[in-house]
Amino acid sequence: MEKYLKKIAVLGSTGSIGTQTLDVVRANKDLKVEALGAGSNIELLEQQIREFRPRLAAVYREEKAAELRERVRDLDVTVVSGMEGLLELAVLPETEILVTAIVGMIGIRPTIAAIEAGKDIALANKETLVTAGHLIMPLAKEKGVKILPVDSEHSAIFQCLSGSDGRAIDKLLITASGGPFRGRKKDALAHVTVEDALRHPNWSMGHKITIDSATLVNKGLEVMEARWLFGVELEDIQVVVQPKSIIHSMVQFVDGAVMAQLGTPDMKLPIQYALYYPQRRYLAGERLDFKTLREITFEEPDMETFEGLPLAIGAAKEGGTMPTVFNAANEALVARFLKKEIGFLDIYEGIRGAMEDHRKRENPSLEEILLAEREARDWVESHKF
């Protein structure tokens, strides 16, 4: 009998989550990569194609796709491009799971297409759920597909809930490292550099999420993500700073019991858990050593200094298109910060400005979400800081 292979597609295979997903595939013998997709890094994509032999590769940038097509002419792989290409990858008949390891809300359309085609989603791409959670969660339910969280906090909560009655949740306790600037006040943040902001204390990740961790926008996005994934009220989500990232998040139940998931900071664990859920598999790597660890400390988040979190909560309370504006403005602002066009605190000013300028639409359709995104990006790109 032929060995069962679980078939997956990885959208964003050349990034931090994408390459670690392929590490998990390499270490396990029963996953088959049917499709790989990336933005423009065709050098790495070519290596990945040669190693994993997918039937389809999607490259967003047309000219890069053409170049890749030449490079892999000797192989039996179809190279597609643009949004059409990402959508083709998302709905590929052979796959069972789509890993959304792409960065930014550009992941919305492929994610929706994959759910419509009945694929389970291993979801790292939090921006998509933040902006379109009201469309995605009901659609997933209707189509009977699983949304399996890959973000470490949400995977932790998902693990804590296994075997429990989800209705008995009292609150979710989302942990945060506090980022590289924890303990600093506003005046000390005005002149931090891109390099300073990219120095995350515990995790090595893509540039955009690393900046989001420094502003605490990431934690704000995660609060919104948790709300959609676990169906809890905003008031029932608390952010707890735990600087060493040992506790990945916790659930408090109505009887007062608190369940936590702990471990060394390694994204391969939540990736592997999502791919094999509900099974657990061996994962090589360091283990926690409680003799040397000695203590785990907690703080409250500094909401006055790190406005990313309160701005996100404000956007979530407003609802409608406001989380999209929060997110799209942030994506555009982080891109400008990384190009050294604006300062660190301008990210907060820009998010606030774009949100104030926006006329909210309730219960937006996909088209209205994409329109609100365009407006927020235009606002940021034309604003003088």
Ligand code: NAD
């Ligand atoms: P990254 O920048 O390292 O990788 C992004 C990937 O997306 C790359 O493969 C890139 O080619 C691809 N991509 C970008 N634009 C594209 C486009 N237009 N078309 C096709 N592909 C495109 O980012 P990352 O750190 O791996 O993060 C990916 C997602 O996972 C983000 O939403 C992030 O918030 C989330 N996440 C990441 C981590 C982490 O540890 N890195 C943890 C939790 C959640």
Ligand code: MG
């Ligand atoms: Mg996270």
